[in-house]
Amino acid sequence: MLVLEARNVRKVFGKGEVEVTALSDVSLQVRRGEFLAIVGPSGSGKSTLLHLLGGLDSPTRGEVLLEGRELGSLDDEQRSQMRRRRIGFVFQKINLLPTINAIENAALPLLIDGISRTAALARAAAALEQVGMQHRSRHFPATLSGGEQQRVAIARALVIDPAVILADEPTGALDRASGQRIVQLLRDCVEKGGTVVVVTHDPDVAAQADRHIEVRDGLIGFLPGPGQEPTDARQTAEP
Numbered sequence: 001m002l003v004l005e006a007r008n009v010r011k012v013f014g015k016g017e018v019e020v021t022a023l024s025d026v027s028l029q030v031r032r033g034e035f036l037a038i039v040g041p042s043g044s045g046k047s048t049l050l051h052l053l054g055g056l057d058s059p060t061r062g063e064v065l066l067e068g069r070e071l072g073s074l075d076d077e078q079r080s081q082m083r084r085r086r087i088g089f090v091f092q093k094i095n096l097l098p099t100i101n102a103i104e105n106a107a108l109p110l111l112i113d114g115i116s117r118t119a120a121l122a123r124a125a126a127a128l129e130q131v132g133m134q135h136r137s138r139h140f141p142a143t144l145s146g147g148e149q150q151r152v153a154i155a156r157a158l159v160i161d162p163a164v165i166l167a168d169e170p171t172g173a174l175d176r177a178s179g180q181r182i183v184q185l186l187r188d189c190v191e192k193g194g195t196v197v198v199v200t201h202d203p204d205v206a207a208q209a210d211r212h213i214e215v216r217d218g219l220i221g222f223l224p225g226p227g228q229e230p231t232d233a234r235q236t237a238e239p
Contacts, residue, residue, distance in 0.1 A: 002068075003164050003195045004030040004053050009062035011048055011218075022048040024218045025062070030164065035190040036197045037209035046199045046215040047168055053197065054087050054166045055079050067163055084113055088157025092169035094149045096141040096156075103128060103137040106155040113160075120159075127155035131185055147178025154185055158194075165189060167198040171205055183208050 011023040022045045030036055030053075040046045051057045052064055055071045064071045066086060071079055083089075096105045104111075107124035111117065128134045131151040141149055150170060157165050167186065171179030183205050186196050190210070198205060206212045214221045 001032045002029055003032050003034075003066070004028070004197070005063075005065040006049070006053060006059075007063040007065070009049075009052060009059045009064060011045075011052060011057070012060045021218055023052070023059075023215075026215075026218070026220050028053075028213070028220060030195060030197055032163075032195050033190065033193055034195055034211065035187065035209045037206040037212035038197065038199045038215060039201070039203075039206050039212055040215035042201075044215045045218040049215060050166055050168050050197065050199050054089060055083050084109055085160055086163040088154075088160060088162035088165040090150070090153050090157050090165060090167040090170045092172040094141075094146075094153045094173075096149055096152060098141050101138050101140050102133060102144065102152045102155075105141070105152055106137075106159055108156060109160050123159050124155065127159040128152070130158060131155045145178070146174050147181055150174060150178070150182050151185065154182070154189075158189065162194075164195040164197060167196065169199060169201065171200070171202055180204070 006026055006028040009023055009026045010021070013020045013022055026049060028049070038046045038049065048057070052059050055064070055066070058072060066082060069082070071082070074082060097108070103121055103124045106127050107120040110120035110123060125134065125137060128137050131154050133148060133151050133155060136144060136148060144152065165186070170186070171182050174182065179202070186198065187208050190196050198209065200206055
């Protein structure tokens with residue numbers, strides 16, 4: 001079953017002489033239970049692609065479907081609700097709220113969605129246990145290491161039981177050991193039936209994925225094997 005699909009997506013920023021095409025007619029499919037890595041140099045369009053897949057931005061042309069629903073057909077409130085309930089986001093900038101503790105940070109998507117505080121905290125506690133942070137649940141972000149903060153951020157993504165986790169450079173600000181722990185947590189999510197799409201510069205992160213694609217100059221390409229040339233990239237990235 002497809003969880004995410006991009007159909008002939010194009011994204012243009014600016015107009016006239018300052019117009020920049022970030023993505024050109026990109027098509028991509030992500031199946032349930034898959035760990036997909038998107039790699040490529042800085043400025044290639046990979047983070048733009050992730051933002052479109054997550055409904056954080058809208059394509060200039062083309063369609064993005066989450067669980068069969070075309071995001072462009074939704075109004076702002078419906079799209080916000082879809083993000084809040086079906087997509088778990090993990091970013092390089094972890095963005096935990098500094099004035100609330102770990103369990104409250106993990107519960108935040110549920111609290112915003114109107115879930116009772118008691119139920120939200122119970123689900124957050126379970127999510128923190130899943131990432132090995134239950135013993136730090138009452139600690140504030142400033143007292144946690146970078147790796148611990150990112151584990152809380154993953155718990156925050158997991159707490160909604162998302163259709164997909166979208167992670168943008170989740171290990172980029174961490175030391176190697178902490179980064180490996182985060183990658184293993186994402187791998188564990190997939191082993192338990194989850195779906196993960198990660199943008200990364202790190203070959204060790206990409207190596208843990210079931211499949212990886214490269215974004216080059218706004219196009220999707222497929223990484224070559226030994227002695228092969230990269231593809232021209234104007235094709236659908238299907239599983």
